[in-house]
Amino acid sequence: MQTITSVSEMQSLAERLRIQGQRIGLVPTMGALHEGHLSLVKLAKEKSDVVVVTIFVNPTQFGPSEDFTKYPRVLEADLAACEAAGVDYVFAPEVEEIYPKGYSTFVIEEHIAKPLEGASRPAHFRGVTTVVAKLFNIARPHVAIFGQKDAQQVAVITKMAADLNFDVEIVVAPTLREPDGLAMSSRNRYLTNTQRVEALVINRALRKAVEMVASGECRVDRLIAEATHLIGQHRRVRIIYVSVVDRLTMEAIKGEITPGRAVMAIAVWVDEVRLIDNEIL
Ligand code: PAF
Numbered sequence: 001m002q003t004i005t006s007v008s009e010m011q012s013l014a015e016r017l018r019i020q021g022q023r024i025g026l027v028p029t030m031g032a033l034h035e036g037h038l039s040l041v042k043l044a045k046e047k048s049d050v051v052v053v054t055i056f057v058n059p060t061q062f063g064p065s066e067d068f069t070k071y072p073r074v075l076e077a078d079l080a081a082c083e084a085a086g087v088d089y090v091f092a093p094e095v096e097e098i099y100p101k102g103y104s105t106f107v108i109e110e111h112i113a114k115p116l117e118g119a120s121r122p123a124h125f126r127g128v129t130t131v132v133a134k135l136f137n138i139a140r141p142h143v144a145i146f147g148q149k150d151a152q153q154v155a156v157i158t159k160m161a162a163d164l165n166f167d168v169e170i171v172v173a174p175t176l177r178e179p180d181g182l183a184m185s186s187r188n189r190y191l192t193n194t195q196r197v198e199a200l201v202i203n204r205a206l207r208k209a210v211e212m213v214a215s216g217e218c219r220v221d222r223l224i225a226e227a228t229h230l231i232g233q234h235r236r237v238r239i240i241y242v243s244v245v246d247r248l249t250m251e252a253i254k255g256e257i258t259p260g261r262a263v264m265a266i267a268v269w270v271d272e273v274r275l276i277d278n279e280i281l
Contacts, residue, residue, distance in 0.1 A: 061127025
């Protein structure tokens, strides 16, 4: 496995690989890798000849009061995990390499990015689409893998890739969960044991919605009311949103859902830790 930190080196490598006819699979990450990330790597290996993992804590997707400075940075451990998972190249640039002094160009998806995370983290998706567009231009992947855990990110990036004619296949990997149901996330490292137990209600609320739909209850207000009620029983957990949206457009669904098309998306604070999760209904 080789670690690359320079944009020009990564671009030359991608060019060489493409000339050799190799299919490049990209797994963009912000590091602090867990089993969920490694499942994306596994999928990338199935879908490509050469796997590139990017590790870059992207400053432009964090708001001023968010956790950019305290976001876990454990490069040595991440490189060891990538090596063990059979990654071919890690691209791990410094911030100045991606955003040199005077950087002033951003990519904005103007519709899907607006609700949910977009409403509570206004500059978030502008940062995500900008860095992902840059990573696509730098690593020139044929296929890029993203996790369903970030359902809105998947929808926004899929739209951006289509709108800007990126010649890359976007593949979505299912959410990996801890045995107790908590969705794997780098931010789980922030949780104390007590907070972690409280956080389990997110998955319970989502599972309840899935069960309700399976037993024929498709009314959005009933699904949201039940999830909100379950979460409301936990003093440390404050709801940011509980929404049922179209899985492609992220538009709120009114009335009844069509099973398979909808996502219940939840964001909460568990004390000062912000967590998101979702299930396809
Ligand atoms: O999902 C993430 O970790 C990030 O949003 C991404 C896609 C790597 C962009 O920084």
